[in-house]
Amino acid sequence: MFSVRWKCARKPILLCPRAGRHARSWRCCCSGPTRWWTWRRSPRSCGRVAAGVGAIRTHVYNLRSALAAQPATRAVADMLVTEPTGYLLRVEPGQLDAEAFADSVAEGRQLMSSGAAEKAARRLRDGLSLWRGRALANVTPGPVVARHLTYLEEIRNRAVELRLEADLRLGHHRELVAELRTLIARNPLNEWYHLRLIECLCRCGRRGEALLAYHDLRRILDEELGLEPSAEARRLQHGILADAGHAPADQQSNRPMYSWSLRAPLARRPAAVVSTKRGLPQMK
Secondary structure (H helix, E strand, C coil): CCCEEECCCCCCEEEEECCCCCCCCEEEEECCCCCCCCCCCCHHHHCCHHHHHHHHHHHHHHHHHHHHHCHHHHHHHHHEEEECCEEEECCCCCCCHHHHHHHHHHHHHHHHHCCCHHHHHHHHHHHHCCCCCCCCCCCCCCHHHHHHHHHHHHHHHHHHHHHHHHHHHCCCHHHHHHHHHHHHHHCCCCHHHHHHHHHHHHHCCCHHHHHHHHHHHHHHHHHHHCCCCCHHHHHHHHHHHCCCCCCCHHHHHCCCCCCCCCCCCHHHCCHHHHHCCCCCCCCC
16 A cells, blocks of 8 residues: 655644545545645635645655655656646556455355365465555545555455365365464454354364364354354364264365355254263353
8 A cells, every 4th residue: 555644733644545446646635634625626616726725736746756756656756746626646557566466355255156265365475475464554434445444454454254165175274273362362253253263173173172162153252242143153162072073084185165164054953962072062
């Protein structure tokens, strides 16, 4: 993400991208929650027109000088051009990291659909490596930018899920346990992460920890939202209690995305298996 914030006497000015999936033109705007304007609109909403225009020109001059002073950003300074209606940051296809990231996610999804899990994992890692924290973390976003940031975060979460799914297909269950615990600590209400952790623990032979992970999920959902775990989570728990979590490796890696179970449906399960396991919590 490219963003620069300059402070003036009255209000910070932000050069930000237009909210849009394929946006490459940039416009000048105030970063407050309601005061947005562009050179292509009437500037009356910004109050003092002359002072506002002068402040924008000063900030753009300072921005060009700061970018040109650093070798790593000198090329960006040449991309910021002046037009009769204002300023434009010319970004060629592939230069905007948000666009490159979205392309990586789309390509990774296609590779997953075609069964190329290893290539998909590699492509998704390349896309996720573009992130170095939250997008525009040093900027107070207005409503338009806030919606675009939400869109980027959703794509990022989707990329993480796809990459985890690819690693699961490749049988990297042990390697994912630590990462999944970290993701759960950051997103305790994300049930999908909890289910992947339960699955990984069970397939690593750590069924006791898998049951504890299930009960952690149940407690969090009950305390925070007043909800019970999903049917998929309950099927996982029943599969662990019935000792059916040791499917062959080739069956584990070829299961369909987001549609998996460690055992047969609940109706086929012997009732005695659940109630006679000593030391295990009873199902509800």
